[in-house]
Amino acid sequence: MPSKVLIVDDEANIVISLEFLMEQAGYEVAVARTGEEALEQVESFNPDVVLLDVMLPGINGFDILQHIRQRPRSQSTAVIMLTAKGREVEVTKGLALGANAYITKPFSTRELLAEVRRHLGVSEDHETLTN
């Protein structure tokens, strides 16, 4: 069963690039452009990894992260935060709120894929263990 990746970003071109990358890596991809959409998708799509942009219109990325962490089903979902803002305080906040990783834009595609694979590896292993 292919892993599911949810891409949350409001920048159209970035979404295109991420979509390409994820699909090329063989994952099933869903896209959300707003905070509300993101929450809906977490519910319905039930992704294994969420690529979450911090600067979103409406609900911001941190709040979405909190929501995800509060939901029992998605407590262990891997969340990788993406942001153009790179201040240390933001990174700390994100990690403290429960993000698994924090990647600043512009990112290296190689690095991004590696991170995704790493976090999927964990849950993959987790899945194989529990299955």
Place this chain on the structure above:
Amino acid sequence: MWFGAAIILAALIYLGVLFGIAYYGDKRADRGRSLINNPYVYALSMGVYCTAWTYYGSVGRAAGTGLGFLPIYIGPTLMAILWWFVLRKMVRISQVNRITTIADFMASRYGKSTSLGGLVTIIAVIGIVPYISLQLDAVAASFTMLWNYPQAVSATTASTGLGGLDTALWVTFGMAAFAILFGTRHLDVTEHHEGLVAAIAFESVVKLVAFLAVGIFVTFVLFGGPGDIFQRAAADPALARLFTFNPSTLDYSQWAWLTFLSMLAILFLPRQFQMAVLENMNEAHIRKASWLFPLYLLVINLFVLPIALAGLMVFSDGSIDADMFVLGLPMVAGSESLALFVFIGGLSAATGMVIVDTVALSTMVSNDLAMPLLLKFRVVRPGQRGDYGGVLLSVRRVTIVVIMVLGYIYFRVTDTTASLVSIGLISFAAVAQFAPAFLGGIYWKGGTRLGALAGLVGGFVVWAYTLPLAATHSIGGVPDSFLASGPWGIGWLRPYNLFNLTGMDPVSHSLFWSLFVNIGAYVGVSLLSRPSALEQSQASRFINAFTYAPEGDAVFLWRGTATVDDLRAMLERFLGASRTARLLTDYGRSRGVDWSATHLADAELVQHAERLLAGVMGTASARVAIASVVEEESLTIDEVLRMLDETSQVRAYSRQLEQRTRQLEQKSRELEAATAELRAANERLQELDRMKDDFISTVTHELRTPLTSIRAFSEILHDNPDLDVKRRVHFLDIILKESERLTRLINQVLDLAKLEAGAAEWNTTEVDLRVLVDESIVAASPMAQEKGVAIHAHFDGDVPPIWVDRDRIMQVMLNLLSNAVKFSPAGSGLVQVAVTQADDVLQVDVSDNGPGISAEDQAIIFDKFRQGGDQSRGRPQGTGLGLPISAQIVSHFGGSLWVESAPDAGATFSFTLPLASESRR
């Protein structure tokens, strides 16, 4: 005869009016809307100083000794200067200590002594009786004279009578009845007689007006003006000396003594004390009264000398007593109504004095003489049932009658050739005896009760011997040689020449000796005696009156037990059940105590009850009454001193603390203010910092976003050389677009930074705005056409050239146009551009028919990186810096940029640029 009936009718009507005013005044007071609470009524009420003595007697005295009538008025004028200090202290003390009479004042000061209060009362009564007789004399004489109209003859005492009794007796009973009606209708705890004050103020006005009327009549009608009178009088040497300053009429020492005497009189006459001190409603009134009252005296005395001179000239045959000139002159001139008015004026002056003095004296007698005696001899037993309020009122009424009768008797038996003035001066000298003990009491802590008693007794004896006794010696059958060579031939005991002191008139002589003995005894005995604990505490209260809070004195020199029921029962006996209940509830409420639940009364309740009673019966009697229902333990002086000492220490300490606290409060308030300022400044700094941070982080974000795409797609293309053409083209396209976006952004950020820093370069030339706008529309057309949006331009005639930077204004136009196109609906969009001239500016409007801008967005679109439009519909293209840059450019040239819009109604962006004549940059 009809005229006689008219006189009586007029008199009755006047008295009725007076009573009506008093009644109305009391009614208004009950309702709480006082009629008299202003300084003018206050000053007028003190005009009761001017009695029939002033009205009739001044002229009489002026006819005899010229300006010798003046000292009586100079004295009060001088005293008025000191009123703000002395009178105000008296008022404050009286209010705080609930003083009801002048005897009460003295008694209270010297340890609530009933003996002192009684003595003062007796002296006051005896002293004022001659004064009352003076009024009776004047009214009777004036009535009789007027009755004989048109004949103008002085009445002799054994003249016309009505119904068998002579006139004076009728007048006596009439005045007594009037005074009873006026002043003894009910008991009042506050002893404020508002109706009385109103009536007295009214009669002050009446007598002033009447006297002025006769003065004007005599001066300007009978004669040709004041100049005429004085000219004619100057022709007669006997008259001339009356108004010239020469030694035969002017006795400087007599003047001095009389002035001094009247200074004391204005303070201590019972009626003056009543009006000035007890009826005072507001200490601030004293200030105005200090000059209003002397003014009144001045005005009422203006015509005294002219009338006197006129009378001497008209009645040169001496057919009329000089005292009656005031009435005689209009009579002889045939002016009936004026004569009647003058009579009413004199009646007014007399009744004013009689009413107030008898009320004051009767209150003194009931509170300070009768009540203590009744209590002492257990005729009145406060611990037992009975209506004692009624007893008090009855005592007062009887007193009034007795005093009036005594006045009448004095009138009958004294030397009737004595002028009105000298009778009055006898009374003045009597009340002057109060001065040492009174003034000493409020300024000298050393004055003791025994000293006061000694002084009063001594002074009174000397006064009695040298004045009234001498005047009435013939009653006792004492021969006239008594005056000439002294009792039993002892020369130095001659009443008018004690210790062989000669050269002084009887009044000055008496005043000198009586005050000498009085002061000597007061000071001497005070120094030799020790004051009791209560005396000391009272002395402190009186002397430090201005620093004592009214009910706040915490030293209760009282230790004892009393039940609430006993206290209540006793209060009811004097105040009545309903009023007692109300007073107790009010007091209980103010202290948060329910008296029905407590059995034992505390010290404060007892003190309060004593205060309530003092208002009705005087402080001394109240003390006795309270003492009779409580089991009192008397404190030894040591205990009291210790209490006082502790209290004063504590008070001093707490005052220090208070002061320090206030200083600290001030400091902390200043600190707070400074801290608040600092906090505000800090917040502002933080905000600016935040804004700066925000700007930087936003710029960072905005720059990194296109970079992300550029990098990501570059990498993808690099890592996937076999990517399909379609996608390759697409991705390359994105890279290019994002590069452009990035470049644009960087340029704009730098541009804005330069503009804001004022570091931009401006190339200002003469520009035709129409041409510029046209060119900008041309430049924007491709973009507009692509979207299907039309751009129309309207020019309002020729426009003058302006001096601006062409490229920059072009930048503004392109920004506005691209925004307008961006937000116009595709296909049906219409952008309208107008250039108009208004006053000294050119205005350009760019309107679109798009969705409009909401009010919230209107506020933020000129902010950096902020863009209008619904966020959920995706971010609109553009950097969000266009408008801020345009605004900067426009304002650089002295114009302004703004937007007008409503949702669904499109938007119009407008900017103005000043015309060439205004700005040349």
